[in-house]
Every structure is written in C-alpha cells, then in structure tokens.
Amino acid sequence: MSGWRVEVFDELPSTSTACVARAEAGEPAGLAILALRQSAGRGSRGRSWQSPPGNLALSVLVRPGWPMAQAGFLPLLAGVAVVEALAGLGAAGVLKWPNDLLIADAKLGGILIDAVPQAGRLAWAVIGIGLNLAYAPEILGRQTTSLAAHGVMVVPRAMADALLPRLEAWLAASPAAIRAAWLSHGHKPGTALEVTAGGTSRLGLFAGLSEDGALLLDTPVGQERINTGDIMLSAS
Numbered sequence: 494m495s496g497w498r499v500e501v502f503d504e505l506p507s508t509s510t511a512c513v514a515r516a517e518a519g520e521p522a523g524l525a526i527l528a529l530r531q532s533a534g535r536g537s538r539g540r541s542w543q544s545p546p547g548n549l550a551l552s553v554l555v556r557p558g559w560p561m562a563q564a565g566f567l568p569l570l571a572g573v574a575v576v577e578a579l580a581g582l583g584a585a586g587v588l589k590w591p592n593d594l595l596i597a598d599a600k601l602g603g604i605l606i607d608a609v610p611q612a613g614r615l616a617w618a619v620i621g622i623g624l625n626l627a628y629a630p631e632i633l634g635r636q637t638t639s640l641a642a643h644g645v646m647v648v649p650r651a652m653a654d655a656l657l658p659r660l661e662a663w664l665a666a667s668p669a670a671i672r673a674a675w676l677s678h679g680h681k682p683g684t685a686l687e688v689t690a691g692g693t694s695r696l697g698l699f700a701g702l703s704e705d706g707a708l709l710l711d712t713p714v715g716q717e718r719i720n721t722g723d724i725m726l727s728a729s
Contacts, residue, residue, distance in 0.1 A: 510533075
C-alpha cells in the first residue's frame, strides 16, 4: 500500500461503520474516511463515542494479510502512530493498553478495531481513531482532556494528514518493533492498574507486554497474562 485515499464527510453516523461497509464490498486497502462530525460514533465494547465538530473521527481500511494471532498488534501500532503524530505537534501523549491515548492521565482518545478472519489470517481490518482535538466530552468515571486544553490547536484534516503517514509506516513494521515502540510510549513498568474482566476486578502492577502483545500484570499471587478487559490506572 502506498498513500491513502482520503474521503472527507461533513457528517456520518460512524466512520468505522462506513469503512466496514466498504471493506465488505471489496474496497482495496488504503481507504481513509474522515468525518467532521459523527452522530453515532462507536467505542470499544459496544460503548458510544462522542465526536462533536472539531474533534478527530478517522477510520482506515487495511488488508495486511497477517496471521490472526497478530491482530492484537493493530491497536498497539495505531497508538504508536498517534503518539508520534502528536509529538510532531508538540503534545506528549502516553499509551494505555490496549487502545487508550492519554495526556496527564486523562483520556485524549481511543482506538477501535474491526477485523475479519479468513483461513486463519486477517482478511481485512478497519482501524478507527477518535481524538479530542477541540473538546473533551464527558465519560462517566473517566477524566478526559483535549489537545486544545494543552494549548495545541489543530483541525481534524491537519491531524489526519499528520497521522496517516505514521500509520502506514507502522503497518509495515515487525511485531517486535511495534511492541518495543509501544513500550517506549506506554505506561511505565510498575504502574498500578485495575483490570476488570468477566465481572471481576483485580489490582496489579504493569509488568510489560508479552511477545504477542498481551498485557502482563504482576499480582500478589503471581504474574498474569491479560488478553482482554477494561484497564484503569489505579491510585494504589
């Protein structure tokens, strides 16, 4: 894939839903859909995502052909691409596993992955990226922030133009390189985390990532591998 075919819409229900429909219709890789407003944005685990005018709502279609076992690297590489793009704008972002983007422990944005397997490999994937550029919508139980709150003023198209080349570069990287880059931009070893999965919560300390991108959590009863769950920074 070389370059992106960027389509800009004044408003869509969801850039990811639109991109998925195009993927299912056979659209080649490299499509990037940007909406200046979303009326029904999607977040992780079926949650809604507020995307008022001035914030970034961007989804891209990729067909990497990776083994499904590597699908967990998609949110990691997307996070690295966003942090690098933010650095170019003078903002210092931090990644929280697997798909959150933070500034000063407050949520700046998130990443949503829609992926379809075929014969054990990724037939296609849509990477959705939402960033609070101008406004920080409220999220129950979470502190949120925006780039504007930190003195960085950027419009959605300029943010997309800064981000897309970094995404393309990281899509060509090895899993080991993605893992190393994520660790350099993520929460530091020893960070206290609360993991909620399957209706239960437990506390532990961040111990890095496994070779396939899973979170490693040090707990009083030993180290655990976390493949999925809600991850929150903990005060303890």
